[in-house]
Amino acid sequence: MSQPNVSQFRVIDLIRKKRDGGALSGEEIGYLVEGCTDGGIPDYQMAAWLMAVVLRGMTREETAALTHAMLHSGEVLDLSFLPAKKVDKHSTGGVGDKTSLILAPLVAAGGLFVPMISGRGLGHTGGTLDKLESIPGFRVALSVPEFHRVLKACGCCMIGQTEKIAPADRKLYALRDVTATVESPYLICASIMSKKLAEGTDALVLDVKTGSGAFMKKEEDAVFLAELMVETGERMGKEMVALITDMSQPLGHMVGNALEVQECIEVLHGGGPEDLRELCLHLAAWMFFLGAASKTVAEGKLLSEQIIASGKAFERFRQMVEFQGGDISVIDDPTRLPGAEHRVEVPSLQGGFVTSIECEDVGTACVILGGGRERKEDSVDPAVGIVVHKKIGDRVEPGEPLCTIRCHSDSQAAPAKTLLEASYHISATPPAHKTSLVRRAIYKADH
Amino acid sequence: MSQPNVSQFRVIDLIRKKRDGGALSGEEIGYLVEGCTDGGIPDYQMAAWLMAVVLRGMTREETAALTHAMLHSGEVLDLSFLPAKKVDKHSTGGVGDKTSLILAPLVAAGGLFVPMISGRGLGHTGGTLDKLESIPGFRVALSVPEFHRVLKACGCCMIGQTEKIAPADRKLYALRDVTATVESPYLICASIMSKKLAEGTDALVLDVKTGSGAFMKKEEDAVFLAELMVETGERMGKEMVALITDMSQPLGHMVGNALEVQECIEVLHGGGPEDLRELCLHLAAWMFFLGAASKTVAEGKLLSEQIIASGKAFERFRQMVEFQGGDISVIDDPTRLPGAEHRVEVPSLQGGFVTSIECEDVGTACVILGGGRERKEDSVDPAVGIVVHKKIGDRVEPGEPLCTIRCHSDSQAAPAKTLLEASYHISATPPAHKTSLVRRAIYKADH
Numbered sequence: 001m002s003q004p005n006v007s008q009f010r011v012i013d014l015i016r017k018k019r020d021g022g023a024l025s026g027e028e029i030g031y032l033v034e035g036c037t038d039g040g041i042p043d044y045q046m047a048a049w050l051m052a053v054v055l056r057g058m059t060r061e062e063t064a065a066l067t068h069a070m071l072h073s074g075e076v077l078d079l080s081f082l083p084a085k086k087v088d089k090h091s092t093g094g095v096g097d098k099t100s101l102i103l104a105p106l107v108a109a110g111g112l113f114v115p116m117i118s119g120r121g122l123g124h125t126g127g128t129l130d131k132l133e134s135i136p137g138f139r140v141a142l143s144v145p146e147f148h149r150v151l152k153a154c155g156c157c158m159i160g161q162t163e164k165i166a167p168a169d170r171k172l173y174a175l176r177d178v179t180a181t182v183e184s185p186y187l188i189c190a191s192i193m194s195k196k197l198a199e200g201t202d203a204l205v206l207d208v209k210t211g212s213g214a215f216m217k218k219e220e221d222a223v224f225l226a227e228l229m230v231e232t233g234e235r236m237g238k239e240m241v242a243l244i245t246d247m248s249q250p251l252g253h254m255v256g257n258a259l260e261v262q263e264c265i266e267v268l269h270g271g272g273p274e275d276l277r278e279l280c281l282h283l284a285a286w287m288f289f290l291g292a293a294s295k296t297v298a299e300g301k302l303l304s305e306q307i308i309a310s311g312k313a314f315e316r317f318r319q320m321v322e323f324q325g326g327d328i329s330v331i332d333d334p335t336r337l338p339g340a341e342h343r344v345e346v347p348s349l350q351g352g353f354v355t356s357i358e359c360e361d362v363g364t365a366c367v368i369l370g371g372g373r374e375r376k377e378d379s380v381d382p383a384v385g386i387v388v389h390k391k392i393g394d395r396v397e398p399g400e401p402l403c404t405i406r407c408h409s410d411s412q413a414a415p416a417k418t419l420l421e422a423s424y425h426i427s428a429t430p431p432a433h434k435t436s437l438v439r440r441a442i443y444k445a446d447h
Numbered sequence: 448m449s450q451p452n453v454s455q456f457r458v459i460d461l462i463r464k465k466r467d468g469g470a471l472s473g474e475e476i477g478y479l480v481e482g483c484t485d486g487g488i489p490d491y492q493m494a495a496w497l498m499a500v501v502l503r504g505m506t507r508e509e510t511a512a513l514t515h516a517m518l519h520s521g522e523v524l525d526l527s528f529l530p531a532k533k534v535d536k537h538s539t540g541g542v543g544d545k546t547s548l549i550l551a552p553l554v555a556a557g558g559l560f561v562p563m564i565s566g567r568g569l570g571h572t573g574g575t576l577d578k579l580e581s582i583p584g585f586r587v588a589l590s591v592p593e594f595h596r597v598l599k600a601c602g603c604c605m606i607g608q609t610e611k612i613a614p615a616d617r618k619l620y621a622l623r624d625v626t627a628t629v630e631s632p633y634l635i636c637a638s639i640m641s642k643k644l645a646e647g648t649d650a651l652v653l654d655v656k657t658g659s660g661a662f663m664k665k666e667e668d669a670v671f672l673a674e675l676m677v678e679t680g681e682r683m684g685k686e687m688v689a690l691i692t693d694m695s696q697p698l699g700h701m702v703g704n705a706l707e708v709q710e711c712i713e714v715l716h717g718g719g720p721e722d723l724r725e726l727c728l729h730l731a732a733w734m735f736f737l738g739a740a741s742k743t744v745a746e747g748k749l750l751s752e753q754i755i756a757s758g759k760a761f762e763r764f765r766q767m768v769e770f771q772g773g774d775i776s777v778i779d780d781p782t783r784l785p786g787a788e789h790r791v792e793v794p795s796l797q798g799g800f801v802t803s804i805e806c807e808d809v810g811t812a813c814v815i816l817g818g819g820r821e822r823k824e825d826s827v828d829p830a831v832g833i834v835v836h837k838k839i840g841d842r843v844e845p846g847e848p849l850c851t852i853r854c855h856s857d858s859q860a861a862p863a864k865t866l867l868e869a870s871y872h873i874s875a876t877p878p879a880h881k882t883s884l885v886r887r888a889i890y891k892a893d894h
Contacts, residue, residue: 048494048626051494051502179494180466
C-alpha cells in the first residue's frame with residue numbers, strides 16, 4: 001500500500017489535520033473531493049477522513065466548502081432561461097411523507113418553477129420516485145433537455161438524480177454507507193445540499209422531520225441540521241428556510257406507494273387528511289414567499305388554498321404526469337392505480353387512547369410487505385401498503401382496527417401485523433398535549 | 448460498494464460501536480483482525496474502524512484482545528526446548544539507539560536466551576537490522592530452524608520479522624501508515640506486543656523513549672504507552688517492565704549504521720560513552736532480574752558489569768556474528784567496517800553551553816545523508832553518519848565542532864549541516880538541571 005501520487009497536498013496530512021480537530025481550507029477539501037470522485041485517492045484514505053469528520057465535526061466554512069466541491073463535481077443545471085423564480089422543497093424523509101407530489105404542481109400553478117430532483121426510498125422511509133413510478137408509464141429518468149422542456153411547458157418536473165449530477169456524492173455516500181459514517185450532520189448537509197443546488201433552484205424550503213419516524217429522533221438534532229443547511233444554502237446565495245415538522249406518526253393515512261399517490265390526488269382535489277393538507281399549505285406558503293410570489297408567508301398560504309380550490313393544482317399534476325409519460329386515466333380514476341386487494345386488519349388489543357406510535361416501525365412494516373427497500377438493489381411493490389385509521393389522540397375500542405394492511409396474502413401480512421400491533425401505545429387517558437405539526441421555522445439563521 | 452459477506456458479525460456494526468465510544472468484545476476484535484488479514488474485510492472498513500479507535504481509544508481488555516488476535520494471526524514460536532529463560536528487550540526507537548547489539552550477547556553470556564526479532568529504521572530513527580547489515584555478510588533473514596540453531600548454540604540471535612509472524616500487523620501497519628492512524632497508543636501497543644510475544648519470550652524489558660528524539664515527545668505519553676504495554680504483556684503471562692528513558696539527545700556519540708556498530712564494540716570491550724554504557728547496564732540488569740538470573744535488579748547490574756569486564760559479552764557478540772554469516776574480521780578490527788572517508792565539521796556559531804538539542808533533527812540529518820529511510824522501499828548507506836561531539840551541558844567555544852558529518856562529498860553534507868547547526872541550542876549559562884537517563888521503571892503495574 002503506497003502513498004498515491006499527490007501534487008498540491010498530501011492526503012495523509014489532510015486526514016491528520018481533521019483527526020486532530022483542525023479545519024481544512026476550501027482548497028484542501030476540494031482536493032479530497034476531486035480525488036475521491038476521479039479515483040485518485042483510495043477509498044481507505046477517504047474512509048479514514050470521513051470517520052475523522054464524524055467524530056471531530058466541521059466548521060460552517062468547511063461544510064460550505066464540502067457542499068461546494070461536491071456540487072461542482074458534476075453538472076450544475078442552468079435554468080436561467082425560465083421566466084420566473086425556481087423554488088424547490090426537500091424533506092429529510094419520513095413515513096407517509098408524500099408532500100412533493102402535491103407541492104410541485106401546486107406551486108407551479110402559482111406561477112413559479114419547481115425543478116425537483118428526488119430520491120428513492122431506503123430503509124423505513126419512502127421515496128418520491130417510487131411513488132411516482134406507481135403511476136403506470138411515469139418516467140423519472142428524463143434527459144436534461146427533456147427536463148427543461150417539461151419544466152418550461154408545465155412549470156414543474158420530477159425526476160431522479162442523473163449520473164452527471166454531484167457524482168462525488170454518489171461515491172461518498174456509497175462509502176459512508178459501509179463505513180458507519182452516514183450519521184454526521186455535516187456530511188448529511190453536504191450530501192443533500194450539493195444535489196439540491198445542482199438543480200439550479202433559486203430558493204429551497206427544507207422540511208426537516210423529527211420524532212419516532214424521522215432520522216433525527218431528537219428535535220435538537222433536527223434543528224442543528226436545519227440551521228447548518230440553511231446557512232450553507234445562504235452562503236451560496238440561495239433563499240432558504242427550514243421547517244422543523246413532526247414525524248412522530250405517519251403523515252396522512254396512507255403508507256405505501258400507490259396508496260400515497262391516491263391520497264395526494266385527494267388533497268389536490270381539496271380533500272385529504274387534515275395533517276397532510278396543512279403541512280402542504282405551510283410548505284407551499286414558504287415556497288411562494290421565498291420565490292417572491294407572495295409578500296408574506298400568510299399570503300402564500302392563502303394563495304395555496306385558492307389554487308387548490310380552483311382545481312388548478314390538480315390540473316397541473318395531471319399535465320405533468322402526461323408530460324412524463326404517465327397514464328392519466330389512473331389520475332382521473334385513482335381506483336385504477338395498482339392496489340393489493342387482500343386486506344388484513346390490525347385490531348387494537350385494548351381500549352383507550354393512542355398516546356404514541358413507533359412511527360419508524362410503521363415504515364418498516366411497509367418495507368416488510370415489499371413496499372420499500374432494505375437494500376438499494378431491492379425492487380418495490382407499488383400495490384402494497386398500510387392504511388392508518390388511528391392516530392395520536394384518537395379514541396379506540398377494544399378490537400377496533402388501528403390500521404389495515406393491503407397486501408397479497410395473510411402469510412405475507414403476518415410479520416407486518418405483529419410489528420404494527422406493537423407500534424401503537426394505548427392508554428386509558430388521552431395524551432397530555434397534542435404535538436404541533438410545524439414546530440418552528442428557521443429563516444435567515446443568525447450568523 | 449456492497450456489504451461484504453459476513454457471518455457472525457456485521458463489520459459496520461463493529462465500526463459503529465467503536466465510533467460511538469463502545470468497547471468491542473474479544474470475539475468482535477478477533478473477527479475484524481481475521482477479516483483484515485485474509486482480505487475478507489475491505490481496507491476502507493478497516494480504515495474507518497482504525498480512525499474510530501484513534502479518536503475513541505480502547506479499554507485495556509480491548510487492547511489485550513487486539514494484541515492477542517494479531518499475535519495469533521500467524522506463527523508463534525515455541526522456544527520451550529531451550530534450557531533457560533528467554534528474555535528480550537524492545538525500544539520504541541530513538542537516535543543513536545544501539546543497545547540491542549550490546550544487550551543480546553551480554554545477556555546471553557549471562558546464561559539466558561535472547562531471541563530478538565527486530566525492525567528496520569524508518570523516519571528519523573535507526574533500526575537494528577540496518578545496523579547489523581553494515582557488517583559484511585551478516586544475514587538477518589534466517590529461517591525458523593536456523594534461528595533455533597543459532598539461539599541454542601550461542602544464546603542469542605537477531606533477525607528480522609518473517610512473513611509468518613503477525614501478518615495482521617503488517618497488513619494493519621501498512622493501512623495505518625497511509626490513513627494517519629499510526630499515532631494511537633492502543634494500536635502501537637498491539638503492534639509492538641504482537642510481534643514481540645510471537646518470538647516465544649518469557650520476559651520483556653521495554654525501553655520507552657521520551658524527549659525531542661522520541662516518538663513520544665511528552666513523558667506522560669511515554670508513561671501511558673509503557674503502562675499499556677506492561678499490562679498487556681502481563682495479561683498474557685509474561686514478566687514485564689518498562690523503563691522510561693531519555694531521548695532528548697542522541698544516545699552515545701555515533702549516529703549512522705556502521706558507526707554505531709563500532710561504538711557497540713567499544714562498549715562490549717568495556718569502554719564506550721558513559722550514557723550508552725549506563726543504559727545498557729540498566730536494561731541488562733532488568734533482563735537478568737526478569738529472567739531470574741539475578742535476585743535483584745542491582746545484582747543484575749553487577750553481573751552485567753562483570754560479564755563485560757570478563758570479555759565474555761564481546762566474545763558472544765563475535766560468535767553470533769559468525770553464526771549469522773558476518774565477517775568477523777571487521778569485529779576484530781572495526782576500522783574495516785564501511786566508513787565514509789569525507790569529514791565535514793559542524794562548528795558552533797557561538798560560545799557557551801549546550802542547553803538542548805532538537806534530537807529528531809539529528810536523526811533526520813542522518814536520513815538526509817542516506818543513512819536512514821524516508822520511505823520503506825529506500826535503501827540505506829551503512830558508511831555515512833554523524834559523530835556527535837557535544838551533548839547537553841557541554842561547554843563549547845565559538846567555532847568548535849559540535850559534530851562531524853561522515854559522508855562522500857561537501858555537497859552531500861550541506862543540507863545535513865544546516866539542519867545540525869540549527870538543532871543545537873547554545874546559551875551563556877549551563878542548563879539548570881541535567882536530565883536523568885532512566886526516568887522511572889514501570890513494573891507490575893497497579894491494575
